Amino acid sequence: MKVKINGKVFDIPKGVRFGELSHEIEKAGIEFGCTDGQCGVCIARVLKGLECLKEPSEDEEETLWRIGAVDEEERLTCQLIIEDESCGEIELESED
Template sequence: MGTAKLTFEDVALTVNVPQGTRIIEISEKVGSGITYGCREGECGTCITRVVEGMENLSEPSALETRVLKDNLAGRNDRLACQCQVLTGTVKVRPG
């Protein structure tokens, strides 16, 4: 399994992560300001702005798409508990 680079702008930290890692998993470990509630993709608390590398993330599920729409999220927003870093470089900040 390969790795990807994930940068958290709010704490100015870049880490190497295994492909398929959910953003929220690493956010907790590095102390990023991404908050969460349910971890199941239903509450919308963990909406996160993708600053760079949207193409390196998993496609949003129907549930994630609905929750983002219901919360009036922007087109560069994703749920940190749902999206996975697949390859390359991704840069995020709390939404």
Template sequence: MTLKKLTILPTGTEILLPAGSPLTEVEYETPQRLIPFGCRSGSCGACVIEVLEGSGSLGEPDHDELDFLEDLGRTGGHHRLACQCRLRGDATVRVADDI
């Protein structure tokens, strides 16, 4: 099993997850609520993250995710819905509300 590292800012918490894991697994790896997951289906926007490093490591966003991010005013390609991402390589993210 290959582990990949997700670093979550501003805390700098590093979490190791098996390659291909959904980012929702973060909830089970630490007692802290590092990413505020809501619906887990990409329709509430609670889990918007800014990808600082490793955007290719989170998979490609689909059209619905991109449309919803645009509705939220999160354009430019650096934001994602964490609930729609799978960790395929190391990445560093920041919860968008902490910016």
């Protein structure tokens, strides 16, 4: 599925955790630290396609809470997984 991250387009298969592609996604300006949802470095805002993504795990929710993310559109890029390819496009923007 096509995913736009900070204006760059990536082809990310359904079911693949974005953290597994961190070396490629970093080219779009998303920084990764731990890639397992603990550090919060890769926080991004989902501009489009939130409904396409798997719900955040308890660990991701805990990290988001700890770093002060309050909007449901704020997610850890490393933890994102496409769950539904039929819902349209996905677009992310890193938080600065």
